[in-house]
Amino acid sequence: MSPATITSQLKEKFPEAILDITEFADEKILHIKSQHILLVLTALKSAGYNFLADLTAIDNLTLGGFERFAVSYHLLCHETAERLTVKAYVSEEKPTLPSVESLWKTADWQEREVFDLYGIIFEEHPNLTRIMNPDDYEGYPLRKDYPRLGRKERDDFPVVNRGIRKKKPLE
Amino acid sequence: MNPTEIKSNILTTTLESAINWGRKNSFWPMPFGTACCGIEFMAVLAARTDLARFGAEAIRFSPRQSDLLIVAGRISIKMMPVLIRIYEQMPEPKWVISMGACASSGGVFDTYSVIQGVDQFIPVDVYVPGCPPRPEGVVEGLMKLQDLVGEEKLSDYSPASDK
Numbered sequence: 001m002s003p004a005t006i007t008s009q010l011k012e013k014f015p016e017a018i019l020d021i022t023e024f025a026d027e028k029i030l031h032i033k034s035q036h037i038l039l040v041l042t043a044l045k046s047a048g049y050n051f052l053a054d055l056t057a058i059d060n061l062t063l064g065g066f067e068r069f070a071v072s073y074h075l076l077c078h079e080t081a082e083r084l085t086v087k088a089y090v091s092e093e094k095p096t097l098p099s100v101e102s103l104w105k106t107a108d109w110q111e112r113e114v115f116d117l118y119g120i121i122f123e124e125h126p127n128l129t130r131i132m133n134p135d136d137y138e139g140y141p142l143r144k145d146y147p148r149l150g151r152k153e154r155d156d157f158p159v160v161n162r163g164i165r166k167k168k169p170l171e
Numbered sequence: 172m173n174p175t176e177i178k179s180n181i182l183t184t185t186l187e188s189a190i191n192w193g194r195k196n197s198f199w200p201m202p203f204g205t206a207c208c209g210i211e212f213m214a215v216l217a218a219r220t221d222l223a224r225f226g227a228e229a230i231r232f233s234p235r236q237s238d239l240l241i242v243a244g245r246i247s248i249k250m251m252p253v254l255i256r257i258y259e260q261m262p263e264p265k266w267v268i269s270m271g272a273c274a275s276s277g278g279v280f281d282t283y284s285v286i287q288g289v290d291q292f293i294p295v296d297v298y299v300p301g302c303p304p305r306p307e308g309v310v311e312g313l314m315k316l317q318d319l320v321g322e323e324k325l326s327d328y329s330p331a332s333d334k
Contacts, residue, residue: 133284134249141283150283155291157251160258162294 002082004028006047014040019066019089029085031066037088038098041073045103049075049084052104055111057118058087061144068092069120073100090120099125117142187325194238194264195320198227198313201237201261203254206244208271211303220306225313234260239316242295243303245273246286258293264328266320268312269295272302 007021007028017036022029032040054074061068067089075084090097099122100107111122112131119140122128130137137153139146200222202212216222216230231237234257246254258267269289272278275298277287289295296319299312 132249137248146283148282154248154283154286157286157292158255159291160255160293 002080006044006049006084009047010040010043013043027083027085029087031070032086032088034067034071034088034090034097037071037086038100041075041086041100041103044075044084044086048077048079051076051078052100052106052110053083055100055107055114057114057120057142059118059142059144065089069095069118071097071114071120095120096123097121098123099128101125116140119143187323188321190325191321191323194323195317196226197229198225198239198266198316199229199231199237200227200239200241201231201234201257202241202243203257204241204243205246205250206271206273208243208274208303211306212241212243212270212309215306215309217306220310222310222313225310225317227313234258235262237261238265240265240267241270242267242274242289243270245278245280246289247284248286249284251286251289251292254289255292264323266296266316267293268309268316269298270309270312271304272300275300278302 007030010030011018011021014036017032017040018030019033020031022031030040052073053076054072056072056074058065058070058072059068060070069090069092070087071090073086073088075086076082077084088097095118097120099111101111101122102124108126109131111125112128114120115122115125115128116130116133117140129135133141139151141150202209204210204212214220216228222228227239234240238261240258240261242254258265267289269275273280273285274289275295277285279302281287286292290298297312297316299308301308304312
């Protein structure tokens with residue numbers, strides 16, 4: 001099913017879910033309200049978009065958008081090699097989304113990455129823990145309001161001394 | 172024994188210089204390669220520059236068997252506790268070469284997750300600049316370290332000289 005057909009079908013099926021449909025570089029982008037994302041993605045998967053090529057997030061703090069965060073799902077249909085981008089918008093106050101791990105297993109680690117770096121909580125995810133930063137890390141460093149140089153986490157380690165007399169530096 | 176034989180078979184020296192001579196010509200390096208410097212370090216060991224010429228070809232991947240830590244690559248906040256643990260596992264005497272811009276200063280990675288120079292937390296003896304350094308640069312760094320070890324005093328290692 002071509003992206004044009006599927007988007008018009010979805011528009012009929014879930015009129016309240018779709019915020020907007022845009023197009024960029026000949027590829028359709030669906031802008032979806034967060035509470036309907038699982039329904040829409042389930043429909044898209046059964047329509048032939050069997051592969052989740054990427055799952056990532058965007059902080060719209062300086063860009064402007066429907067909400068603070070957009071979680072984007074990049075779908076691919078292996079049969080027709082057609083691509084479709086779906087963006088789900090979540091607010092800063094309640095950054096929660098249903099997990100799509102039940103639809104695509106690959107979403108497991110990708111959702112953990114988005115959680116690690118943006119702090120978006122994926123409900124019913126089997127193991128939503130940090131994937132790259134240390135477990136005791138505080139904050140979500142890819143948010144635009146996170147300081148680029150961090151909050152002293154890179155300066156906060158014990159200093160090891162040699163315990164012997166300091167050598168004179170070489171000339 | 173013939174006195175001329177004694178002259179050609181006995182060498183007098185100090186214990187200190189004999190020990191330093193042994194130490195500086197038989198480094199057992201432990202490469203802590205986390206990035207492209209680790210790949211460049213392989214070239215240092217390969218035929219063209221051949222670290223074996225300086226007696227440092229016995230690369231050990233266990234800190235307990237090595238006395239020279241070569242930090243080759245950027246160290247992230249998640250890796251720094253590992254590096255500290257590795258350094259502490261090495262038996263004395265031990266030395267550290269900080270290889271390349273990232274290990275020495277963070278390099279271009281001035282972000283929240285990259286340590287801005289491992290010398291903030293572990294003592295470094297020789298810094299080798301470059302991104303990554305050429306093998307000749309690493310060899311030069313090792314020769315500098317050999318000079319440094321050659322000048323060490325045995326009393327450097329006694330706790331009494333600590334004050």
